[in-house]
Amino acid sequence: MAHLQAVGTSLQPQHPAYTQLDTHFDPQQQVAWGYMHAAPRPCFTPTLLDELLAWGRDMRGSHEVNGRTPVKYFVLASGVPDTFSLGGDLDLFMHHIAARDRDGLYRYAMACVDCSYAVHTHLGLAGVTSIALVQGQALGGGFESALAANVLVAERGSKMGLPEILFNLFPGMGAMTFLGRRVGHHLAERIIRSGKLYLAEELHEMGVVDVLAEAGEGEAAVLDHIRREEKSRNGILALRAAREVSQPVSYAELARITEIWVDAALRLEAKDLRMMERLVSRQTARAEAVGRVPSEALGA
Helix, strand or coil, rough: HHHHHHHCCCCEECCCCCCCCEEEEECCEEEEEEEEECCCCCCCCCHHHHHHHHHHHHHHCCCCCCCCCCCCEEEECCCCCCCCCCCCEEHHHHHHCCCCCCCHHHHHHHHHHHHHHHHHHHCCCCCEEEEEEEEEHHHHHHHHHHHCCEEEECCCEEEEEEHHHHHHHCCCCCCHHHHHHHHHHHHHHHHHHHEEEEEEEHHHHCCCCEEECCCCCCCHHHHHHHHHHHHHHHHHHHHHHHHHHHHCCHHHHHHHHHHHHHHHHHHCCCCHHHHHHHHHHHHHHHHHHHHHCCCCCCCH
16 A cells, blocks of 8 residues: 555545455545455455455445445455465365365355456446456466456566366366456466466466556556546447457356356365365465465465
8 A cells, every 4th residue: 555655646445344355445536446355364265255245335336326436446456465365265165075065165156256247347337447456476266356357457576377277176266257258268278277377477478467567566557557548438448348248258157167166176085185275274374474475385
C-alpha cells in the first residue's frame, strides 16, 4: 500500500471486519483494491473465499444504491510479500480426501469457481473491469484466479505455474477454461502438463500476461493501465463484450470441470497425498519463520 500512497492515490478503507482481506476504495478514480493475506499460508482458505465473495457483493451494491460512488475497476492483489497466492487450501483438500467427503470437497471447489467466475464476468456489470496484480508467486488456484481477470498485470521476476500434475492431479477450477481462451487449448494443456513455473516475462511473450510491470512498480502499472483504458473506454468495453460473445465462459463449463477434478482428487493414492503434505508443511514452516513464502517454497 505504501507505493499507492506515494503516488498520491487517495484511498478509503473498507470492511474493517474482514480478517484475511484488506479492501480500499479510491472514489476519485473509482478503483477498488483488495489485498489478500490468508493464514497460516497465503492460499484460498474458506474464510478468504467468503470475504472475497462478500467484497464482490458490496461492489455490485455500489451500482444499485443511490448516493454511493460506483466501482469502475477492481484490483485483486496480495498483501503478502513475494506471494500473490499459493492456490487451493491443500490441507483442507487432504482432510476431505481422507474423510472421503466428496460433498465437502465439491463445495470448497465451487466456492473457488464462484470467486473466479465473478472476477471473469466483472461482477456481471458491463461497465466494470477486473484486474489481477501478481507480485511474486501465483501457483495453482492462485494462477487460475489471476487468469480469470479481464486484465492480468505481473511484475518482472514473478513466477506463475500449475504444479498440480506433480502430485498426480490437474488444476480444476478454471485453468483450462481461462488459459485456453488466452493462448489456445493446445498450449494451455502443454503448460498444465509441464507442472513448471514460468517467469512473468515468458508468459507475457506467450500472451498470458497482459501488462508486464517493472519489479516493485505493479501498483503504478495498474494505475497507468487504467489511465490508458479511460481514454478509449467505450471502445474497449465494447470489444470485451464482443469477445465474451465469441468466446463465452459458461458457469456450467466451470462446474462440470470441477466435478471431474473432485473425482480425480478422490482417486489420489497415498504417495500423492504424502507429496501434498510435504508441500503444505514446507510452506507453513517458511511462512511462520519469515512471514512470507519465498520462491523456494515449491521445492522438489
